[in-house]
Amino acid sequence: MCGIIGIILADSQGTVAHELFDGTMFLQHRGQDAAGIVTCGNKGRLYQCKGNGMARDVFTQQRMSGLIGHYGIAHLRYPTAGSSANSEAQPFYVNSPYGISLSHNGNLVNGKYLRDYLDKSVHRHINTDSDSELLLNIFAAELDKYHKARVNNDDLFNALKGVFRECRGAYACVGMLAGYGLIGFRDPNGIRPLVIGERLKSDGSKDYMLASESVVLKAHNFNTFRDILPGEAVIIPKNTHKPVFKQIIPKITYTPDIFEYVYFARPDSVLDGISVYHSRLNMGSKLADSILKHFNNDISQIDVVIPVPDTSRHSALACAVALNLPYREGFVKNRYIGRTFIMPDQKERRSSVRRKLNAMESEFNNKNVLLVDDSIVRGTTSKEIVQMAREAGATKVYFASCAPAIRHNHIYGIDLADTKALVAYNRTENDVSKEIAADKVIYQDLNDLIDCCSTDSIKDFEVGVFTGDYITGIEQDYLKELEESRAQNQKLKELGLGNSTVNSDSVKSEVDIGLYNSGDYAH
Numbered sequence: 001m002c003g004i005i006g007i008i009l010a011d012s013q014g015t016v017a018h019e020l021f022d023g024t025m026f027l028q029h030r031g032q033d034a035a036g037i038v039t040c041g042n043k044g045r046l047y048q049c050k051g052n053g054m055a056r057d058v059f060t061q062q063r064m065s066g067l068i069g070h071y072g073i074a075h076l077r078y079p080t081a082g083s084s085a086n087s088e089a090q091p092f093y094v095n096s097p098y099g100i101s102l103s104h105n106g107n108l109v110n111g112k113y114l115r116d117y118l119d120k121s122v123h124r125h126i127n128t129d130s131d132s133e134l135l136l137n138i139f140a141a142e143l144d145k146y147h148k149a150r151v152n153n154d155d156l157f158n159a160l161k162g163v164f165r166e167c168r169g170a171y172a173c174v175g176m177l178a179g180y181g182l183i184g185f186r187d188p189n190g191i192r193p194l195v196i197g198e199r200l201k202s203d204g205s206k207d208y209m210l211a212s213e214s215v216v217l218k219a220h221n222f223n224t225f226r227d228i229l230p231g232e233a234v235i236i237p238k239n240t241h242k243p244v245f246k247q248i249i250p251k252i253t254y255t256p257d258i259f260e261y262v263y264f265a266r267p268d269s270v271l272d273g274i275s276v277y278h279s280r281l282n283m284g285s286k287l288a289d290s291i292l293k294h295f296n297n298d299i300s301q302i303d304v305v306i307p308v309p310d311t312s313r314h315s316a317l318a319c320a321v322a323l324n325l326p327y328r329e330g331f332v333k334n335r336y337i338g339r340t341f342i343m344p345d346q347k348e349r350r351s352s353v354r355r356k357l358n359a360m361e362s363e364f365n366n367k368n369v370l371l372v373d374d375s376i377v378r379g380t381t382s383k384e385i386v387q388m389a390r391e392a393g394a395t396k397v398y399f400a401s402c403a404p405a406i407r408h409n410h411i412y413g414i415d416l417a418d419t420k421a422l423v424a425y426n427r428t429e430n431d432v433s434k435e436i437a438a439d440k441v442i443y444q445d446l447n448d449l450i451d452c453c454s455t456d457s458i459k460d461f462e463v464g465v466f467t468g469d470y471i472t473g474i475e476q477d478y479l480k481e482l483e484e485s486r487a488q489n490q491k492l493k494e495l496g497l498g499n500s501t502v503n504s505d506s507v508k509s510e511v512d513i514g515l516y517n518s519g520d521y522a523h
């Protein structure tokens, strides 16, 4: 899913890097693989610090001290295209034209076409397998068409029109044109989120921030904010320091990815006017209805509702209240282990569940427990958790999911390339119960989930992961190629070649050209 941030301060002598760094702390849950910041100094020079790792490890004090300038962008990466090579850490940069850097959240689904177009028609060199590098180069190629020494807002908006025309898929982006200012834009279906806010200063001037989630804005006192709309762009030039909004192309749909509400986003964010927290409470209450149905309205055989920390906590509580059953925190979460689902490989994910969650016997011993999680995806967590509940003495273990069964790829920003890895793939509910060794598995109904998130203005969501119908459609063979490339990356990683220098084109190397994309230059 990735997290993106852009900030421009009113004070042109100010330093933005600290706030960008602080902002990444609020979006770490969106990407744990790589982090990056690029700032722009007064002479229009860009300063960069990026590489693989969590934000706190990449942004050391020493590296941060070199990030000069009052505007800049940041990125937290959860790889969903290409590989997890250092060279694919974002923001990406191209020096021509004008010096552009870009942070992208989402996935393009017509990468093959874009790669071909960039190569054969506009002759731009692409150095990695990242779709974000393609997007940036499309933008650069569009801007190049004006053959101008200096561009203006209209040129930028027109170039974005070209981006919207060429790029298919999900993209919420913040970009920066060296010496010019900040840019933000969102795909015409509004699949991935992007919020803009302002912070009024005592002298009447304003700072501006763009971010994936409202929680970052609130935390930094950017109190007036709104969502960038599908197909809309904003430019905040450093000279005028006034945001200029433009609907670049008419919105096609307004269909945010429902998985933001199920799992991705922080509960204290409001995205597209929908409170993530409230949607999760709704999911818990609605799930109670399905549970009652499954038990023919007799839940006397359930003693206690227990959440699977972290994400399902609020839903599980609402579910327990609706069922009039006790709620207990039977699993203690180790706060030093990050999200397991977005870890890059399965072995790591599996062992992390046990390191992350520990069962308290007193809450399980001789009890029939109803475990509630936000979703069951590969089943890594649920399998382990059910077993832990039994080891802790549970008599019966029922497992309920706030999301419906996941049987399809998520193509807009979740690393779920291989459908066969999904525990519900080609399996019924009963099969899934057997697979995770639960006594019963209960899923939320899709229409109920949609109801939980709907508002007066947004009633449709991107739900392809549940239905296999994707809002943008996909390029022929896209899924097959995605599966193949992700499988190959996985194999290389298992062989320990993911970051090596072995002489093979398919190996992602630390020594991919480092001119603009190395993470280590700042040591």
Ligand SMILES: O=P(O)(O)OC[C@H]1O[C@H](OP(=O)(O)OP(=O)(O)O)[C@H](O)[C@@H]1O
Pocket: 263, 308, 309, 310, 311, 312, 338, 339, 340, 341, 342, 373, 374, 375, 376, 377, 378, 379, 380, 381, 382
């Ligand atoms: O079926 P799986 O493949 O295991 O995926 C689903 C699980 O992964 C996520 O937890 P995660 O540990 O990533 O994050 P959380 O702490 O926010 O719940 C999610 O909340 C589910 O618990």
Ligand SMILES: NC(=O)CC[C@H](N)C(=O)O
Pocket: 001, 002, 077, 078, 079, 080, 081, 082, 088, 104, 105, 106, 107, 108, 130, 131, 132, 413, 414
């Ligand atoms: N999860 C995301 O948004 C990833 C962005 C981009 N597709 C990448 O893999 O770097």
Ligand SMILES: [Mg+2]
Pocket: 308, 309, 310, 311, 312, 373, 374, 381
């Ligand atoms: Mg979880």
